[in-house]
Amino acid sequence: MTSDDNPYDLLAEEHGEDQRWAFGTGFTDPLAGVDTAVPAGVDAADLAAYCLMLADDALIYSHRLQQWMTRLPELEEETAVANIALDLLGQARLLLARAAAADPSLGADEDRLAFFRDEPQFRNVRLVERADADFAELVSRMFVFATWRLALFERLRASADPVLAAIAARAVSELAYHRDYAAQWVVRLGDGTDVSRDRVRHGLAAVWPLTDELFTRHPVEESLAGVAADPAAVRSETDLVIDTVLSTAGLERPDAAPLGQVSGHTGRDGVHTEDLGYVLAELQSVARAHPDATW
């Protein structure tokens, strides 16, 4: 059989090397043509580490949302969650590419960072690792995550790194939609039937122990004043939004102790729950089984 018999090769030939055989399956640097020089006075390794944190939050959470596909209660929720997962994947790609460009000593591009790092090298908060038990837990987690991330990204629009500032400026309008979508569902479930109220109460209780970690300042964030957003500083505005939504929904803040740290370490230090391993196994297995493949 010659290569001409392969329909994929034929299609590739027809469209030139540049074009892959299916829409959306080709990947190029999302920062192509963008000036990625690290501003003077900014530590490149710290900037890359910070971008990895923000990228990993979005990458892992996007994957968890993708696992919901075909399992959501209605078509409208299916398209909403798919679009939210896609937005977050786009944010993750830009941030991974920013990390790779900022610190060439990482020796990695966007794909290597996504597919060939192991659990301890991931820097996401633990909130995003867990699978949701039901739709009420999905909207509870999304509500907390999007409210917090939106508050951070609103500040990052003024980051001293112009690339990070540009990524944040785009992401803010996306995250505002995510937050409103989840908040409206929290209200609808909390203000609904006994069953829906019970479900969302459980959903909030399940994610609550993981919220404290969101507002804990990491040394990388401390050393990047003017570049990073201080997570401790967004706590009060995040709390205000959360309390507004919960009181509208007729719900109370769960009374739950924060999930413990491990020798003072959490997700930002690469210390994760066992759930992350399951996400990575699924996310990375194809790339690792075929390390030389082109997509």
Added chain:
Amino acid sequence: MVTATAREVAAATPDPELPPLTIADLGILRSVEHEGDTVVATITPTYSGCPAIREIGVDLRRRLAAAGFGRVEVRTRLAPPWSSDWITAEGRRKLAEAGIAAPHAASGQSGPVPLTLLPARPQVACPLCGSPRTTRTADFGATACKALYRCDECREPFEYVKEI
């Protein structure tokens, strides 16, 4: 003269997800310039995860190459972020023709984004019968840039390009 031609070729590139509209109609094409013997086309993605942006880049290169421009470079510009306000009058006309409601003006805020718990949305007129009596059925449609509506008058569902 040559620049105008390169611009015309680039501007005619259709959007893969809204094929009646070109990337110029949508405001995705930011500039077409000559740098030495290279044509540089600069584009701004609509959403962070827009899967069409790569196809647009490929198509741009292919079209410019076919028009005789030997060296072509496609660059991404992230700042300022794309706004639905950049859709041209021609683009809005084509949207309406395709049965898609064109976006209202974006707020363009720079401070904290206010929380929206109630559907206090701008009224969107039905692109099919023109009735102002419509209901938003979902904030997200088949693509990230669109929401779903239903006309309370003619009962037809339709898409609305979200204002961002």
